[in-house]
Amino acid sequence: MSVRRHPFAAGVSLLVLLFLWLPLIGVAVNSFNQQTIMAGWGGFTTHWYGLALHDQNVRTGLETTLYIAIASALLSLAIAVSGALWWRRASPKARAVYDGLIYARIILPEVVSATALFFLFLKIHFTLGLTAIVIGHTVWNSAYAAIIVQARMAGLDPALEEAAADLGATPWRTFRRVTFAALLPAIIAAGLLAFTFSFDDVVTSVFLQGASNTPLPVVILGMIRFRITPEINAIGLLVMLFTVTLMSVAVLIYATAGSLGRSGRRGNMLDIYRGR
Amino acid sequence: MTDSAVDINGVEKRFGDLVAVRNLDLRIERGEFFSIIGPSGCGKTTTLRMIAGFEEPTAGRISVGGRDMTGVRPYRRPVNTVFQSYALFPHLDVFENVAFGLREAKVAKAEVRTRVDEAVALVQLQGRERARPRQLSGGQQQRVALARALVNRPEVLLLDEPLGALDLKLRTDMQTQLKDLQRSVGVTFCYVTHDQGEAFSMSDRVAVMNHGLLEQVGTPEEIYHRPASSFVADFVGTANRFAGRVESVQADRYSVAIDGVGLRTAGGPAGLTAGTPVLVLVRPENLQLDGVSDEGRADLDARVVDTAFLGAERTVRLQSPRLGELTATARGSGRAPDPESRVRLSWSDDDAWLIPAAGPDAG
Amino acid sequence: MDGDQGGLTIERVTAPPPAAPRGRRIDPSRYARLALLAPTLAITLVCFVVPLALIALYSFGSVNQVDFNVFFGWTTGNYRAFTSSLYLHTLARSVVLSVSTTLACAVIGFTFAYFISRQSPRAQRLLLVAVIVPFWTSFIVRTYSWVDLLQNLGPIDRFARALGLHGHIDILYTQYSIGIGILYSYLPLMILPIYVSLERIDPALFDAAEDLGATPWRQFRRVVLPMAVPGLIAGVIIVGVPALGEYVIPEVLGGGKTLMAGNILADQFLQTGNYPFGSALAVSIMVVLMVLLFLLRRAQPAADPQ
Structure with missing residues (x-):
């Protein structure tokens, strides 16, 4: 019915869906393609996966990336949760400044914040490497995590905590059983998102890696620059499946988390769409 | 026939298996304050929406001002609606909300100005022309919705539980104001509500519906003292x-x-x-x-x-x-x-x- | 308390226990609150504000071409260097590319978002997932996937040849492939906020507009379009700003030949070591961004959300 009523929009939408999905399907198909130059179908093979999984650069890259992503996710959560707890009791003016800085951190093109941080580290003789990358990712990740945690915090009815106190819970028990419990879905979702962003990041890592091991996305970038082989498609498909799984889990946790009392509302898939 | 504002003839409305309105015959006279009352799901709102043109009858015919409305889209009908939720345009201020219909009708700018001013004065909102709907109280929003519909000089004004969202005191005030307003502008009002007291206090005639059927039409006194069915007797008291x-x-x-x-x-x-x-x-x-x-x-x-x-x-x-x-x-x-x-x-x-x-x- | 035994007993029965300091019990003390803010403060000031201030400062400095030592000299030479033919072309391309891809995103994104918002709730969910999932896949792989598609003898080239188009499609490693890459990567970021603002429109508003004489086209013009403006503005910000500073997409789809401002900026820091000039570029991107935000914020009240 709607298709008939909006033929133009329907046509455009079909093209958009093709546009969004064809490249990914291409990667998936080519990762099983025997033909090396990928100019046609040369038969089915899993050869490239074997090659990818045994590539030493890829394996070290993966290890490095996992280390960075986990460290940055944890650090970001600590910053975001403590910030959200502060935010709750802050004056409107202080909140505005805090929110403004969070949005600034998110919206500034990554290449600018990464070069600035690179320059600072250079000036203060801070050795570039994994720690530098973790810090660089955390600037962005903690801002994003803060938004997610804060959104849920804002929906938390203070009456719930008053009820807990009224029922005899000490402040610490109240925090654990009510506040933290209510924030938990947002914390998990934010952690997973931070992890995924870190796992996927190229720009900050390029600037801050120094002489350390190269994270996986930068390894891939290098491979693309060097020569395109179907091996990249195999790595690409695996990486895509991994990130899609993580993001889906994050969204599911966030979206299915219950409401938070009076002013609360259910989470929504759209609350945590991704901005780079 | 020519004298009636709305003429509903053998109208039936089905939504899938559900019969919302069955075999309805109703005549609303010009200039009267007519109410349709009944419990929720009785078909009163569906009837109103069919007059407005948002729903087409499955069978039967509706005329407004003697003109057959079958197949006429809402934007071509000489009726206007005051919605239950008011449906004020949040991106437009009071003036532009009220002017909406006039601009669609391509009324000249100067006339838009005078007619909107009149309508705004009629609902006593002078000075609030530049306010956004969300800056107004519920009662004020309700009056904007009223002005926005009346400014088009419709043959029939359709009101869908317009007072439902207001608190009791304001509701009683608005009832008096609505009745006065209807007298002064002389437009036919067709008012839908589940509140019999509200309908009785304002209406010249009232129709009582239940399960998609018309139970009785009459003056409030007739309905109250001479109910046609046990349902009517209970519904109105x-x-x-x-x-x-x-x-x-x-x-x-x-x-x-x-x-x-x-x-x-x-x-x-x-x-x-x-x-x-x-x-x-x-x-x-x-x-x-x-x-x-x-x-x-x-x-x-x-x-x-x-x-x-x-x-x-x-x-x-x-x-x-x-x-x-x-x-x-x-x-x-x-x-x-x-x-x-x-x-x-x-x-x-x-x-x-x-x-x-x-x-x-x-x- | 009179000290006498009986009085004390009465006192204990009648007087309420000392009122718990309610406010203090729930509110952490001042210092505790400052401690909560400290991590955020540290990362924001040390790793964001200070570095940006630093490059703002250095953008007015100059560099010794021999030993690469930077010294201050309050010169605007770094900004004037933009106009040299070496960079002007790339900077102009950056602006044109980011503006045109943002516009294309807005038009296509609006059409698609509008289409989604008119579907049944079930179909809406399905379509949203179809938009979001590609977006969740690895950025670098997503960008790279276009190399496969656009390369010589790749699927698109073959399709064009099969259609008998004159010559063949050879746009990989040009500004067109960069444009496609940006459009591809950022389109979902445009669709989602527009969809959100469209989905918020109370369906009764369509009835109201129709009731007041608006034809379907006029309903679209006078209700849908103005109410989508907040979403459009949000989309333009989150697409246009990163697009202007894009680094990876030109790197991959420009093949190292066709570059944008982000790449020049990176080169100044990673390769040529001309930090003051690089800083000037970074500051300029920030200034453009701030002007854009200011203008869009000014546009906002006209199209107030909710």
């Missing part, structure tokens, strides 16, 4: 009912044998024949309570169960050995009858009304 049987017909009145009471007379719809099982209705305020019953007709004795003070009046719940549980209202200023005390009941035959006992809505 409380009714004591006594089972009985028509004994004989005398001119426009009936002689009726009431179980446990005896022979009385009562008014009723034409065409009932002797022997028809009926219910005799007596409104609580028509039930007289007399102090103590020391003698006489034991069958009209009752025991006071409970009283409730409501201010102007007082409700008395009674238990009668023969007539079962009854409700009476008494003036609030008198002394309340003591619970468990015995009273004597009576009513004037003029205040009794018959409805046929058998029927889909009986009981």
Whole structure:
């Protein structure tokens, strides 16, 4: 019915869906393609996966990336949760400044914040490497995590905590059983998102890696620059499946988390769409 | 035919298997304040939406101002609606909300200005022209919605529970204002509500619907005092009912044998024949309570169960050995009858009304 | 308390226990609150504000071309260097590319978002997932996937040849492939906020507009379009700003030949070591961003959300 009523929009939408999905399907198909130059179908093979999984650069890259992503996710959560707890009791003016800085951190093109941080580290003789990358990712990740945690915090009815106190819970028990419990879905979702962003990041890592091991996305970038082989498609498909799984889990946790009392509302898939 | 504002002929509306409105015939006269009342799901809003053109009847025909509206899209109909949620455009200020329809009708700029000013003045919102809807109170938003519809000078103004979202005090004020407004502009109003008090206080005529069927059309007095069915009697107030049987017909009145009471007379719809099982209705305020019953007709004795003070009046719940549980209202200023005390009941035959006992809505 | 035994007993019975300091019990103390803010403060000031201030400062400095030592000299030479033919071309391309891809995103994104918002709730959910999932896949792989598609003898080239188009499609490693890459990566970021603002429109508003004489096209013009403006603005910000500073997409789809401002900026820091010039570029991107935000914020009240 709607298709008939909006033929133009329907046509455009079909093209958009093709546009969004064809490249990914291409990667998936080519990762099983025997033909090396990928100019046609040369038969089915899993050869490239074997090659990818045994590539030493890829394996070290993966290890490095996992280390960075986990460290940055944890650090970001600590910053975001403590910030959200502060935010709750802050004056409107202080909140505005805090929110403004969070949005600034998110919206500034990554290449600018990464070069600035690179320059600072250079000036203060801070050795570039994994720690530098973790810090660089955390600037962005903690801002994003803060938004997610804060959104849920804002929906938390203070009456719930008053009820807990009224029922005899000490402040610490109240925090654990009510506040933290209510924030938990947002914390998990934010952690997973931070992890995924870190796992996927190229720009900050390029600037801050120094002489350390190269994270996986930068390894891939290098491979693309060097020569395109179907091996990249195999790595690409695996990486895509991994990130899609993580993001889906994050969204599911966030979206299915219950409401938070009076002013609360259910989470929504759209609350945590991704901005780079 | 030419005089009616809205003419609904044999209209039926189905949504899949659900019949929302069945076999509806209704005529709304020019310049009258007409209300459609009924419980939720009775088809009143569907009827209104069919007049507005948001729904097309599955069968039957609707005319507005003598013109057949079949297949005419809402934006071509000479009617305007005040929506239950007001549906004010949040991105437009009060002036532009009110001017919306005029701009669609390509009315000249200067005329838009004067007509919007008039409409805004009519609903007493001068000075708020540049406010956004969300900056207004519920009552003010309601008045903007009213002005936005009236400014187009529709042949019929459709109002879908427009006071539903307001609190009680404001609602009562708005009822008076709406009635005055309708008198002064002379536009036909078709008002849908589930609140019979609201409909009675404003309307010239009222239609009562239930389960998609029209139960009765009449003036508020007719509906209240001479209900056509047990459903109508209950929907517009409380009714004591006594089972009985028509004994004989005398001119426009009936002689009726009431179980446990005896022979009385009562008014009723034409065409009932002797022997028809009926219910005799007596409104609580028509039930007289007399102090103590020391003698006489034991069958009209009752025991006071409970009283409730409501201010102007007082409700008395009674238990009668023969007539079962009854409700009476008494003036609030008198002394309340003591619970468990015995009273004597009576009513004037003029205040009794018959409805046929058998029927889909009986009981 | 009179000290006498009986009085004390009465006192204990009648007087309420000392009122718990309610406010203090729930509110952490001042210092505790500052401690909560400290991590955020540290990362924001040390790793964001200070570095940006630093490059703002250095953008007015100059560099010794021999030993690469930076010294201050309050010169605007770094900004004037933009106009040299070496960079002007790339900077102009950056602006043109980011503006045109943002516009294309807005038009296509609006059409698609509008289409989604008119579907049944079930279909809406399905379509949203179809938009979001590609977006969740690895950024680098997503970008790279276009190399496969656009390369010589790749699927698109073959399709064009099969259609008998004159010559063949050879746009890989040009500004067109960069444009496609940006459009591809950022389109979902445009669709989602527009969809959100469209989905918020109370359906009764369509009835109201229709009731007031608006034809379907006029309903679209006077209700849908103005109410989508907040979403459009949000989309333009989150697409246009990163697009202007894009680094990876030109790197992959420009093949190292066709570059944008982000790549020049990166080169100044990673390769040529001309930090003051690089800083000037970074500051300029920030200034453009701030102007854009300011203008869009000014546009906002006209199209107030909710």
